[in-house]
Amino acid sequence: MTSDRSGRRPLRRLMALLRPHRSAFLSAVAATVVGQVATVGTAVATAWLAGQVLAGRAVAGLDLDGPARWVLLALAVGVTVVAVATWWEMLVAHDLAYRVLADLRVVVYDRLRRIVPARDRPERSGDLATTAMTDVESLEWLYAHVIAQTIGAGMVLVGGSAALAAIRPDLLLVLLPAALLVLTVPWWWKRTADRQGEELRTRGAALGADVVDLLQGLPELTAAGALDRRRAELGAATAKLTALSRRTAGRAGREVAATDLLVSLAGAGALLIIALDPAGVPPQWVPVVLVLTGTVLAPAAAVAGTLQQAGSLRAAVSRILDVLDTPDTVPAAPATVARTPVSRPGEPVVTLTGVRFGYRPGRPVLDGIDLRVHRGETVALVGRSGGGKSTVVALLQRFFDPDAGRIDLLGTDLRAVPDEQLRRRVAVVGQDVQIFAGTLRENVGLAVPDAPDAALRSALTTARAVDLLDRPGRWGAVIGERGARLSGGERARLAVARALAVGADLLVLDEAVANLDAHTERALHEALAVGAADRATVVVAHRPSAILRADRVVVLDSGRVVADGPPGALLAAGGPLADLLTVGDQDDRSDR
Ligand SMILES: Nc1ncnc2c1ncn2[C@@H]1O[C@H](COP(=O)(O)OP(=O)(O)OP(=O)(O)O)[C@@H](O)[C@H]1O
Numbered sequence: 001m002t003s004d005r006s007g008r009r010p011l012r013r014l015m016a017l018l019r020p021h022r023s024a025f026l027s028a029v030a031a032t033v034v035g036q037v038a039t040v041g042t043a044v045a046t047a048w049l050a051g052q053v054l055a056g057r058a059v060a061g062l063d064l065d066g067p068a069r070w071v072l073l074a075l076a077v078g079v080t081v082v083a084v085a086t087w088w089e090m091l092v093a094h095d096l097a098y099r100v101l102a103d104l105r106v107v108v109y110d111r112l113r114r115i116v117p118a119r120d121r122p123e124r125s126g127d128l129a130t131t132a133m134t135d136v137e138s139l140e141w142l143y144a145h146v147i148a149q150t151i152g153a154g155m156v157l158v159g160g161s162a163a164l165a166a167i168r169p170d171l172l173l174v175l176l177p178a179a180l181l182v183l184t185v186p187w188w189w190k191r192t193a194d195r196q197g198e199e200l201r202t203r204g205a206a207l208g209a210d211v212v213d214l215l216q217g218l219p220e221l222t223a224a225g226a227l228d229r230r231r232a233e234l235g236a237a238t239a240k241l242t243a244l245s246r247r248t249a250g251r252a253g254r255e256v257a258a259t260d261l262l263v264s265l266a267g268a269g270a271l272l273i274i275a276l277d278p279a280g281v282p283p284q285w286v287p288v289v290l291v292l293t294g295t296v297l298a299p300a301a302a303v304a305g306t307l308q309q310a311g312s313l314r315a316a317v318s319r320i321l322d323v324l325d326t327p328d329t330v331p332a333a334p335a336t337v338a339r340t341p342v343s344r345p346g347e348p349v350v351t352l353t354g355v356r357f358g359y360r361p362g363r364p365v366l367d368g369i370d371l372r373v374h375r376g377e378t379v380a381l382v383g384r385s386g387g388g389k390s391t392v393v394a395l396l397q398r399f400f401d402p403d404a405g406r407i408d409l410l411g412t413d414l415r416a417v418p419d420e421q422l423r424r425r426v427a428v429v430g431q432d433v434q435i436f437a438g439t440l441r442e443n444v445g446l447a448v449p450d451a452p453d454a455a456l457r458s459a460l461t462t463a464r465a466v467d468l469l470d471r472p473g474r475w476g477a478v479i480g481e482r483g484a485r486l487s488g489g490e491r492a493r494l495a496v497a498r499a500l501a502v503g504a505d506l507l508v509l510d511e512a513v514a515n516l517d518a519h520t521e522r523a524l525h526e527a528l529a530v531g532a533a534d535r536a537t538v539v540v541a542h543r544p545s546a547i548l549r550a551d552r553v554v555v556l557d558s559g560r561v562v563a564d565g566p567p568g569a570l571l572a573a574g575g576p577l578a579d580l581l582t583v584g585d586q587d588d589r590s591d592r
Pocket of ligand 1: 360383384388390392
């Protein structure tokens, strides 16, 4: 996926996502600051008490003098506040993160809807799925564990520095450089972290896609005896990922060690300053100084620790922004000029005029197609494999716009038809029927979820699929992931019913009946003919039975229409259709 990465301002865009959740964000910051301040406060109070004991000013038990009693009380309150604030912070910070991620997921899915299918996208679907799910998920860490905590760490650092300066200003000579260095630790190995993060993401996505491939293709891989080889390849990819994770953990460990070392050095530095001039700090305050130096740096060290994952995060953010910044495959129909397509008597439902289209520049797949389909007409689109039939179907759904020429739906340029209108006017049963995990009703009523059962039943009846209702559970029958509990023919008939339920003006069947036995296919075509008067029907077909049943046959060859007319007339003329069917007959005979 290529995109101009300049001027993307990732941080600003990530922060902008917090805007609708301002109050949740402020709660998260408040909880973090209260928790961190209470932690420092209890540690300092404990150190102060220890100092008092060391100086012989306080005794154990309740016989403490005045200030010690109050400090003990503050300590008890502080410990309670730390516990409550930690719980509160966990709650509000994660609530905030999940709200932001929910928003982002909607934005990413919406973008995916507008950029998939792309003309020439090299990534596999597993990569896009990773972006949609894992990359967005990884931002949870940023919103739940970094932003509010960084603000809290900054406040603790400023407040703690002021307190140390009040005790002895030259302690800042140790604290401030140490704080700066601690906060820069995540940048010491930034290049390595970025490379590892990018590699972890890429390898993880590839492995995810491979696993999906393997699971989906399990029957084919087993039948081809290729399962062991694929398993070995997966094993090798997993081993590489493990080695990379080990190197990443090693680098993260170095960062933790460096941070801990800096905090310890700061404590030692503070001790040295006190030792060089003991009169500057009263002995009972020495524990306070040492503890304050360590605890003031602790939140900054924690932030530096969480930033170990910054490399992976940067890679994830970059991929999310790639998706967000990819231009639409087809521009959305402008709402202001969009017209509702209207059917006028005698006007074709769909017209292609001089349509040219190619997936890659300079390699046209359609090279000036003219085609009209009227209401009540069934047109069979035929031609050699790779001739561009499915590409015509893709253009009819406006997955792509023509490079030249135009397509009109009921007299309106397809580019001006709003998406939601288009989906109701054009129904397509594709080559690869997608059945979704869920119930029979959800699948039949996919495009019309509010349709009454009677309408869906009628669609099932027409599609010769009403027997699916005989299953236990009837409408609620679960048909398995990708329709795993259905036969190929049942899946095809269900998909036809789903398209019929839409009541579209244009019904396109792209080799949808290839899985049906001859008897069911004939019955289906007869049933479709009953409702065909109300719509235009385009059938992409290879089988002579489907071709000869059409009112008109349009033959595509090398991206052009080379014959167009009633099947009988075309066959009698002995042109391209006769050639195609003759080759088909010979193929059929040689198969036998
Ligand atoms: N997404 C794509 N990216 C690049 N090229 C594509 C894409 N889809 C199809 N093509 C190419 O476009 C040409 C036409 O393909 P299309 O699927 O439209 O043919 P078809 O007539 O439907 O073939 P078949 O009868 O085998 O289904 C082929 O050369 C194919 O390789």
